[in-house]
Amino acid sequence: MRRVDVSWGTPRPERADAARNRQHLLATAREMLAEGADRLTMDSLAERSGLGKGTVFRRFGTRAGVFQALLDDGERAFQAEVLAGPPPLGPGAAPLDRLIAYGRARIRFMLEYHEIARAALDSRQPIPAGAQTPMSQTHIRMLLGRIDLGPADLDLLAIQLTAALDGPLLLYVSAAEVRHAERQLTEGWRDLVQRVCRPRPGQP
Structure with a gap:
């Protein structure tokens, strides 16, 4: 399992575009979860978010990573x-x-x-x-x-x-x-x- 790595300090800075993509992907994933967890896949997240599959896979790696x-x-x-x-x-x-x-x-x-x-x-x-x-x-x-x-x-x-x-x-x-x-x-x-x-x- 990937550990939940939550620090007690300030998160490492992200590039502005990377931060925007992350927030957009997380917001999209939450919307999809409201419709049922089984609907949330890497492909469906890429399609719903309007971002490329490569961006989604680089960000999360696997469905569990989302x-x-x-x-x-x-x-x-x-x-x-x-x-x-x-x-x-x-x-x-x-x-x-x-x-x-x-x-x-x-x-x-x-x-x-x-x-x-x-x-x-x-x-x-x-x-x-x-x-x-x-x-x-x-x-x-x-x-x-x-x-x-x-x-x-x-x-x-x-x-x-x-x-x-x-x-x-x-x-x-x-x-x-x-x-x-x-x-x-x-x-x-x-x-x-x-x-x-x-x-x-x-x-x-």
């Missing part, structure tokens, strides 16, 4: 909310509140992008768990570091919590269940985080 680009574009918008949006998802709230809010927002994002995320997978590779989402792991590790958890292995805990967020959404939630899964998953995340971050004996 979905990967859509997912990456959504990830960048999500990242902006985490970094600079209003609290509690963005800065300004207590770390535990931010951790709970992050999980809720991440679950909503993954449910919204569920079909896209699955289509972005290389069919030769297994569906990944949370280790494939470096953004979540980095952010969760940062928030855990601001909570007094005693002698916990925060790196390992961040990996486990990341897997609890993203893994089940790709592994176990079917397309038919997506609409009904959000409440259960968000409540489960809140309970998990509150238990993990519960003050130890002797702590305030």
Whole structure:
């Protein structure tokens, strides 16, 4: 599988024409997705967009690459909310509140992008768990570091919590269940985080 490579910095600059083509192709792909994911192929994307097949293949490589680009574009918008949006998802709230809010927002994002995320997978590779989402792991590790958890292995805990967020959404939630899964998953995340971050004996 091609990893979702979402940095925490400014994206590498593109030529103006390349950036316009990318945005046009992504907008066209979203229009086609609204009509059904099966309608989105490399040939149909080239035809609908009015761009050459060579441009589409150079940009995305494969059909899975189109979905990967859509997912990456959504990830960048999500990242902006985490970094600079209003609290509690963005800065300004207590770390535990931010951790709970992050999980809720991440679950909503993954449910919204569920079909896209699955289509972005290389069919030769297994569906990944949370280790494939470096953004979540980095952010969760940062928030855990601001909570007094005693002698916990925060790196390992961040990996486990990341897997609890993203893994089940790709592994176990079917397309038919997506609409009904959000409440259960968000409540489960809140309970998990509150238990993990519960003050130890002797702590305030």
